[in-house]
Amino acid sequence: MPVEVRERECASDVIAVSLPQFQSTNRAASQQRIRLTASAHVPAAPQKVRDGGRMLDSHGRTILDLRISITDRCNFRCVYCMDPDVQFQRPENLLTPAEIIRVARVAETLGVRKIRLTGGEPTLHPQLTEIIAGIRAETQVEIAMISNGSLLTRHKLAQWKRAGLNRMTLSLDSLRAERFARLTRSTVTPDDVLAAIELCLAEGLTPLKVNAVLVRDQNDDEAVELARLARTFGIEVRFIEFMPLDSAHAWDRSRVVTAKETREAIESVFPLTPTDADEPHSTARTFSFADGSPGHIGFIAPVSNPFCGACSRLRLTADGHVRPCLFSTQEWSVMSVLRGGGSDQDLSNFLMDVTWTKLAGHNISSPAFVQPARPMSAVGG
Numbered sequence: 272m273p274v275e276v277r278e279r280e281c282a283s284d285v286i287a288v289s290l291p292q293f294q295s296t297n298r299a300a301s302q303q304r305i306r307l308t309a310s311a312h313v314p315a316a317p318q319k320v321r322d323g324g325r326m327l328d329s330h331g332r333t334i335l336d337l338r339i340s341i342t343d344r345c346n347f348r349c350v351y352c353m354d355p356d357v358q359f360q361r362p363e364n365l366l367t368p369a370e371i372i373r374v375a376r377v378a379e380t381l382g383v384r385k386i387r388l389t390g391g392e393p394t395l396h397p398q399l400t401e402i403i404a405g406i407r408a409e410t411q412v413e414i415a416m417i418s419n420g421s422l423l424t425r426h427k428l429a430q431w432k433r434a435g436l437n438r439m440t441l442s443l444d445s446l447r448a449e450r451f452a453r454l455t456r457s458t459v460t461p462d463d464v465l466a467a468i469e470l471c472l473a474e475g476l477t478p479l480k481v482n483a484v485l486v487r488d489q490n491d492d493e494a495v496e497l498a499r500l501a502r503t504f505g506i507e508v509r510f511i512e513f514m515p516l517d518s519a520h521a522w523d524r525s526r527v528v529t530a531k532e533t534r535e536a537i538e539s540v541f542p543l544t545p546t547d548a549d550e551p552h553s554t555a556r557t558f559s560f561a562d563g564s565p566g567h568i569g570f571i572a573p574v575s576n577p578f579c580g581a582c583s584r585l586r587l588t589a590d591g592h593v594r595p596c597l598f599s600t601q602e603w604s605v606m607s608v609l610r611g612g613g614s615d616q617d618l619s620n621f622l623m624d625v626t627w628t629k630l631a632g633h634n635i636s637s638p639a640f641v642q643p644a645r646p647m648s649a650v651g652g
């Protein structure tokens with residue numbers, strides 16, 4: 272397999288490997304599309320909605336959960352997420368910590384209860400502790416963070432916890448070193464992420480979840496091995512279906528390993544029992560082990576079984592756009608409000624107006640589906 276080193280921008284241990292089956296097809300077209308659709312001029316929600324002071328959409332859903340991508344950069348190039356030669360935003364185009372904290376504060380006044388810091392790789396952000404501390408000082412929301420687990424140390428975790436971080440989610444797609452390197456196009460090993468799991472548990476950043484994306488013919492034979500981690504560590508391992516959010520735009524349905532398939536593979540070894548613990552707007556359907564072992568298994572099935580009807584999420588991109596949905600092809604520039612002298616009331620109205628534009632659901636299954644220009648790493652997964 273040809274190995275092409277294209278970039279060493281984020282961390283010294285990054286290598287970028289070009290996999291023929293995951294190559295960019297239409298990035299230029301995508302960038303053009305996103306330029307055309309990003310706008311500050313969101314249509315106003317009805318006055319009675321604005322008066323309600325909640326982020327309510329026109330389908331009766333309320334936003335409780337804000338995902339904030341604090342950086343689009345990453346030290347991995349996961350095959351299902353980021354191209355080796357992905358272009359990052361210039362730093363001046365990114366939200367500052369003060370801007371992120373301000374949006375978080377206003378979002379809480381509108382009903383947000385959970386904030387998840389994401390990316391890119393959020394632990395690369397040089398002011399991460401300041402961001403966590405600022406959100407904690409200004410709000411009482413639950414603060415969670417998702418990370419690839421490659422850069423965690425006991426010291427950093429303790430610092431983030433002291434600053435106000437409540438819990439962590441880590442991502443781990445393979446327990447086999449060579450495969451992990453191929454999937455993440457990094458020199459990090461599964462053992463590094465396993466060590467990160469232990470550190471998060473030791474630091475009490477719980478309940479800890481581990482996300483895994485299975486991609487057909489890449490790592491779809493590892494469902495049981497990954498599920499076993501839930502039992503070993505007493506954590507929740509969540510299998511997320513591969514979504515059309517890769518920067519290479521190489522997704523196709525044949526590469527998706529459905530939640531049903533994954534569940535069947537796991538149950539051939541570890542029978543599962545549904546829990547009744549899922550909140551109605553939860554993305555995952557959660558199971559416990561029928562033999563009473565500790566740990567849980569979650570399935571997130573946006574492709575085979577969309578859960579749009581109960582969506583309570585809004586996403587803020589690192590470059591200051593609010594996206595009503597992961598799959599939105601329309602996004603709205605909060606940066607213009609923040610840097611255009613908007614008051615907190617303007618910001619509130621903006622967030623309520625954007626929420627009102629939320630579509631009833633995505634249409635991945637329709638032939639008319641258009642993959643959004645931005646990959647998962649840019650939109651706050």
Ligand code: SAM
Pocket residue numbers: 345351352389390391392393417418419440441442482483484511512513514515516517647648651652
């Ligand atoms: N870098 C961090 C990480 O990997 O955990 C946080 C950002 S990453 C975009 C957040 C989550 O999105 C990860 O669990 C990752 O596996 C998942 N993800 C990325 N691209 C995806 C895709 N195309 N389909 C499904 N999940 C994806």
Ligand code: SF4
Pocket residue numbers: 345346347348349352353390391392419442648
């Ligand atoms: Fe980076 Fe996370 Fe995307 Fe992998 S999934 S490339 S770790 S942002």
